[in-house]
Amino acid sequence: MKWQVIAVAAALAVATQAAAAEKKYGPGASDTEIKLGQTSPFSGPASAYSVIAKTQAAYFKMINDQGGLNGRKINLITLDDAYSPPKTVEQTRKLVEQEEVAIILNPLGTPTGLAVRKYLNDKKVPQLFVGAGATLWGDHQHFPWSIGFQPSYQAETAVYAKYVLKNKPDAKIALFYQNDDAGKDYGNGFKKGLGPENARMVIAEATYESTDPTIDSQIVKLKASGANVLFVHAIPKQAAQAIRKIGEIGWKPDMFFLAATSTSVSSVLQPAGFDHSKGIISAYTFKDPNDPQWKDDKDVQAWNEFMRKYFPDGNRLDQLIVYGYVVAEATVQVLKQCGDDLTHENIMKQAASLDVVVPMLLPGIKIKTSPDDYFPIEAMRLQRFNGENWQLFGETIGSD
Known part of the structure; x- marks a missing residue:
């Protein structure tokens, strides 16, 4: 019997080692935490966009309150860059070299994002879902670690x-x-x-x-x-x-x-x-919570509940909040797809392997990427402001 006990113990040890080996961590990731970095203009001429970062912080708090992702809490560290490229460089270096984040998430702006694109690609740090639609954010050949989000x-x-x-x-x-x-x-x-x-x-x-x-x-x-x-x-x-x-x-x-x-x-x-x-x-590309046509929509009802509980000070007329919310949803999707392999390489691989509809996207629009397609959203609808709110018209335009 003794050899059987030893054999079982040995088998358990091998299984435990194998399970442990399946977990792969890069900077900013551990058994308990996924650390995300971000630059946002809390001051300066583009400060209105800072509500995006505030929305995402609130969204990740909701995810953490629900137990996180596979037991890991999402820790978003956002630094003010005042929409100033030199400041973006300084703050991004701090996030990468001092905080050792897993991702630079949804940094706001093309001029600011460009100031650190080469640095992040040289460091092989994902510049994930850049908050800008310049066509150059789809340059997967020259900058494979930088990917945009909204339609170009x-x-x-x-x-x-x-x-x-x-x-x-x-x-x-x-x-x-x-x-x-x-x-x-x-x-x-x-x-x-x-x-x-x-x-x-x-x-x-x-x-x-x-x-x-x-x-x-x-x-x-x-x-x-x-x-x-x-x-x-x-x-x-x-x-x-x-x-x-x-x-x-x-x-x-x-x-x-x-x-x-x-x-x-x-x-x-x-x-x-x-x-x-x-x-x-x-x-x-998103559902406008203020549009009466969505008042009974389950996505909008969930968004309203999120606002009530996690972002009560947010202005519900601000469409930037919906944008921040959808980017946060897409980020959670990427991290879910990563499983227990939270290396920079796998995070970027999963970001370039999306095919999903997340809540608050307009019907007929999805998030879809591939290694040679770094434009996650490529469809949209026209809308006209009627003096009180935006009203959609026409058909969905662009590929899904």
Whole structure:
């Protein structure tokens, strides 16, 4: 019998070692914790976006209260970078080298994200679900450790261009955008969407810097061009200024398109004035909890319960909260797929192996990635602001 006991003990020891061996941890991961790092503009010109980070912190607290992921608590460490690339570099290095995080999650902005993209790829740290839609965030060949989240700016503007060509083929178009890679992507994307044969439809362009105190002169210049179709890309502060100025000078374009990055009712349209905002068109991928059509929807009911319990101070008119919520859901999905292999390599592998519908996405839209497709969401619907809330119209556009 003694040899049988020894054999059983040996078998148990081997099994225990095998189970332990199946657990693989990289920096920021352990049996009890998954540490995520993030930079967000809690101060500076883009501070309205900081609500995204606050939403995600609240969401991960909810997950932790439910027991975490496989017994591991999610620890989100968010540092203020003030939407300043040099500050982003400083804070990201701190997160990677001092905090030793597993992921840099949903860092806000193209100029800020670009400032650390090479560093994170050299370090092989996942730059996961970057909070920007510049097309360059899909460059999986040169930067395999950086992946975007929302539809690319060029995909978005192609939708607007198609709508113009169909409904106002004689349009005279003015473009207003931020003077950086994101803004140029928007401007070039709109012209690309029109096609070379229609490039002459763009008769005026103007740009602004994120630090500009006012954009009044650019708006006056664009109105003077005689344009009857306008596209605006700006961070919330300047987007609100632009909409208000357009209204104050009595410019009434036949079509007014606003980039999806600044559709927040509370931080853009309300400060601009609902009377000035009425009729603006944009694109969207998520359910708007303020849209009456979703009042009985189970996703929206769950979102409302989340807001009540975990983010009671959040402004329910702010669509950025829904965005932050969906990114957090997608992050949890990636970590679930990782199982007990929480190395940088497997986290990135799972981020590039998604095919899932998460709550609060519009019907017909899913999150789908592959090793050669780093654009998780590629579909959207048009929406128009009616003076109180956004109303969807038309069909879902883009691949699922």
